[in-house]
Amino acid sequence: MPKSTNSVLVIDDEPQIRRFVGAGLELHGYTVKEADTGAVGLSTAAHMQPDVIVLDLGLPDMSGIEVLESVRAWSNVPIIVLSIESAEEQKVMLLKLGADDYIVKPFGIAELAARCEAALRRYHKSADKNPIVQTGALVVDLVSRSVTLGEERVTLTRKEYRLLHVLATHLGLVVTHQQLIKEIWGRALGDNVQYLRMLVRKLRQKIEVDPNQPKFLITESGVGYRLERHK
Amino acid sequence: MDIGFVPAATASASDDDAQPGTRLGQAFLRAALSLVIFPVTLVGAMSVVLAVVIRYTSLEFNSILYLIPVMISAIRWGVVPAMFAALASVAVSDFFFIPPLYSFSVNDPHQVVDLALFLFVALVTGNLAARLQREADSSRRREHEVHNLYLLSRRLALCSTASDLVEAIQEYLTSHLGRQAFLIRPPHDNAESDMPIDGVFMSTRLRAEAAEMVAAKDPRSRLVFDPDLQNLWALKSITTQTTDHGVLAVNLGKQSRRETGQLNDRIEAILSEAAATLMRIDAVTAFANANLRLQSDFLKTALIGSVSHQLRSPIASILGSTSVLDGIPALRNDRRVRSLVDGMHREARRLDNDIQNLLDTVRITDTGIKPVMEWTDPGDVITAAIRQRSHRLGGHKLEVDVAEGLPLLKVDSGLVEQAVGQVIENAGKYSPVDSTIAIKAQADAGELIVTVTDEGMGLMPDEAAQMFKQAFRGRRQLGAIPGLGLGLWIARIFVAANGGSIAARSLGPGRGTTVTIRFPVNAAANADASNHAQIN
Numbered sequence: 001m002p003k004s005t006n007s008v009l010v011i012d013d014e015p016q017i018r019r020f021v022g023a024g025l026e027l028h029g030y031t032v033k034e035a036d037t038g039a040v041g042l043s044t045a046a047h048m049q050p051d052v053i054v055l056d057l058g059l060p061d062m063s064g065i066e067v068l069e070s071v072r073a074w075s076n077v078p079i080i081v082l083s084i085e086s087a088e089e090q091k092v093m094l095l096k097l098g099a100d101d102y103i104v105k106p107f108g109i110a111e112l113a114a115r116c117e118a119a120l121r122r123y124h125k126s127a128d129k130n131p132i133v134q135t136g137a138l139v140v141d142l143v144s145r146s147v148t149l150g151e152e153r154v155t156l157t158r159k160e161y162r163l164l165h166v167l168a169t170h171l172g173l174v175v176t177h178q179q180l181i182k183e184i185w186g187r188a189l190g191d192n193v194q195y196l197r198m199l200v201r202k203l204r205q206k207i208e209v210d211p212n213q214p215k216f217l218i219t220e221s222g223v224g225y226r227l228e229r230h231k
Numbered sequence: 232m233d234i235g236f237v238p239a240a241t242a243s244a245s246d247d248d249a250q251p252g253t254r255l256g257q258a259f260l261r262a263a264l265s266l267v268i269f270p271v272t273l274v275g276a277m278s279v280v281l282a283v284v285i286r287y288t289s290l291e292f293n294s295i296l297y298l299i300p301v302m303i304s305a306i307r308w309g310v311v312p313a314m315f316a317a318l319a320s321v322a323v324s325d326f327f328f329i330p331p332l333y334s335f336s337v338n339d340p341h342q343v344v345d346l347a348l349f350l351f352v353a354l355v356t357g358n359l360a361a362r363l364q365r366e367a368d369s370s371r372r373r374e375h376e377v378h379n380l381y382l383l384s385r386r387l388a389l390c391s392t393a394s395d396l397v398e399a400i401q402e403y404l405t406s407h408l409g410r411q412a413f414l415i416r417p418p419h420d421n422a423e424s425d426m427p428i429d430g431v432f433m434s435t436r437l438r439a440e441a442a443e444m445v446a447a448k449d450p451r452s453r454l455v456f457d458p459d460l461q462n463l464w465a466l467k468s469i470t471t472q473t474t475d476h477g478v479l480a481v482n483l484g485k486q487s488r489r490e491t492g493q494l495n496d497r498i499e500a501i502l503s504e505a506a507a508t509l510m511r512i513d514a515v516t517a518f519a520n521a522n523l524r525l526q527s528d529f530l531k532t533a534l535i536g537s538v539s540h541q542l543r544s545p546i547a548s549i550l551g552s553t554s555v556l557d558g559i560p561a562l563r564n565d566r567r568v569r570s571l572v573d574g575m576h577r578e579a580r581r582l583d584n585d586i587q588n589l590l591d592t593v594r595i596t597d598t599g600i601k602p603v604m605e606w607t608d609p610g611d612v613i614t615a616a617i618r619q620r621s622h623r624l625g626g627h628k629l630e631v632d633v634a635e636g637l638p639l640l641k642v643d644s645g646l647v648e649q650a651v652g653q654v655i656e657n658a659g660k661y662s663p664v665d666s667t668i669a670i671k672a673q674a675d676a677g678e679l680i681v682t683v684t685d686e687g688m689g690l691m692p693d694e695a696a697q698m699f700k701q702a703f704r705g706r707r708q709l710g711a712i713p714g715l716g717l718g719l720w721i722a723r724i725f726v727a728a729n730g731g732s733i734a735a736r737s738l739g740p741g742r743g744t745t746v747t748i749r750f751p752v753n754a755a756a757n758a759d760a761s762n763h764a765q766i767n
Contacts, residue, residue, distance in 0.1 A: 014544055014548070016545065019548070020548055020552040020554075020555050023555050024551065024554065024558065027559065088645065105544075106547035107547075107551065108551065109558060194757075198760050201610070212610050214614065219608070221607070221644040222605065
């Protein structure tokens with residue numbers, strides 16, 4: 001990571017949420033700036049150039065989506081959206097509009113910090129071009145296309161590797177079904193998620209210790225998959 | 232019969248027979264009085280006055296004074312009495328005042344001309360006065376009628392229910408037309424045929440006719456003869472597109488056909504007005520109902536919004552804050568602080584869960600659930616359900632057995648996750664800490680079967696049938712274990728919305744419970760999915 005401390009801009013109209021997010025992220029080593037409206041958030045984002053933005057969708061003056069689109073018009077800064085349960089379509093749309101990830105209320109601070117970190121890593125990774133992705137015992141070498149689990153080398157089919165590759169380049173971040181299908185099959189399969197489901201099942205059998213209780217390849221129901229980051 | 236009226240099948244309205252003798256005598260007396268006796272008496276009185284005046288003054292007799300009784304008679308009683316008065320005047324003046332006195336002969340031919348002239352003038356003025364009076368009367372009556380109709384329509388405009396309207400019409404007919412009016416309501420027709428309506432006994436004949444009109448939805452009026460009371464009745468069904476309010480029955484009494492016709496026209500007019508009002512009332516009621524529904528929908532939506540925002544936000548911040556506290560090493564290492572933080576976290580999670588259940592309940596009962604079906608791996612659903620509820624299962628051992636190569640399901644993964652999660656949480660809630668909860672998923676005979684088995688308090692025979700109902704709580708748990716009785720009901724609805732079924736069985740109280748969830752499997756689609764993924 002290029003900087004010793006990263007700055008976070010928290011855009012949320014609820015002071016109590018801002019309070020714990022601010023305190024929590026400071027404990028995780030971030031400097032935190034807060035904004036209580038979309039307008040203030042946008043001007044603060046332009047002035048302070050934060051490293052990450054945490055954006056709540058329910059703002060009083062403008063919708064979170066508008067804020068997201070405005071920021072994306074001039075910046076690729078990582079954006080984590082605070083969403084609510086059972087709004088899968090909205091989550092998918094936000095991701096499509098350029099949000100890096102979302103987190104569902106209620107959430108713990110460790111979870112949010114992990115999302116921020118993952119988003120920051122991915123943002124800087126494109127500059128670093130670090131070809132090795134590691135999560136726990138799983139190591140993916142993006143250049144040599146080799147996958148190892150602990151000491152053992154894992155042999156994957158082309159599509160299985162493609163799936164793992166896309167998830168590894170987004171380590172810790174959710175990737176939508178449509179994005180995965182497009183990356184793996186090269187064309188949109190429409191709503192035919194079943195092929196992806198079967199492929200995930202096969203990949204899990206090769207990289208997970210217990211495929212029924214996956215630790216790496218996590219399902220985000222209705223949205224997509226995430227390769228969980230482990231120390 | 233008159234326009235707009237249909238004769239009832241057997242209503243031979245012969246109302247002019249069998250009049251009682253006493254009433255005939257009274258009517259004759261009244262006619263004689265106003266036709267002859269009153270005018271003649273007036274003429275007599277005039278003569279007395281004339282006699283007195285002539286005797287004590289130097290005035291001469293002048294027949295013009297007799298125009299006074301003629302005019303009075305014309306105005307009070309009409310043309311015929313005026314003619315009687317004129318004739319009586321000629322006779323009396325000839326007899327008493329024109330020589331030769333006390334004889335009807337006349338000596339002076341001028342006097343004859345005078346008398347003839349007087350008779351002519353008296354007849355003409357009497358006639359004119361009577362006609363004028365008649366017109367004044369009828370215009371006054373019309374004005375009165377118009378005024379009453381105006382009052383009625385104003386009252387109708389204020390009616391907000393059908394019974395208000397019927398009452399207004401009844402009152403109008405009774406007070407202004409002097410006719411009794413009753414509403415024969417549909418339920419009264421046969422069942423209580425001898426019950427009085429407003430204290431009056433209706434004959435079976437009328438009721439049967441009314442019932443038939445309602446049944447036939449006949450909008451026209453009918454005339455019915457009531458053989459018991461020897462009265463003629465006008466019946467009109469008061470009906471709108473939505474409701475049969477009943478049949479309005481107006482007692483026309485014993486009338487000649489002509490009178491009945493006039494009256495019917497007026498009643499018909501009033502009933503048309505009533506029907507229009509009724510339609511308005513129906514429209515207003517429908518509008519009010521729609522408005523009420525809209526308001527309650529609005530309130531519910533507002534409630535959902537406010538519950539999810541006002542209650543869940545503080546809980547989210549409590550949960551978030553506990554997670555921050557939990558991350559501070561100094562606090563983590565203090566046993567007492569840690570147990571406090573853990574307690575806060577657990578309680579807030581439970582509250583959040585309860586609110587989620589309430590929101591789901593509103594969602595089910597209000598908007599209905601609209602599942603978004605998508606190919607889903609049953610293993611993912613079970614993993615997510617366990618993860619979702621892990622905070623409630625701390626003390627339990629979980630045995631998860633998901634068979635390999637399970638078929639995919641086309642379901643709303645969020646809803647199925649919720650349902651399975653509810654069942655798992657319930658298993659934890661009603662079984663002792665440290666006991667085992669076994670979660671199993673297998674495919675069998677074209678079905679995917681998920682079972683959740685606990686070692687808990689089991690079921691009473693009646694509970695297995697009841698436990699998936701809304702707000703059901705077993706008697707044994709009422710005081711002991713907190714809950715709203717919504718979880719399994721929500722689970723059943725969510726499973727059903729995805730084409731599945733849910734059932735519970737138990738070997739008996741204290742011997743654990745197994746809840747089984749089944750979903751149908753589309754074998755062909757699954758075969759296709761496996762093949763496609765093989766192409767590497």
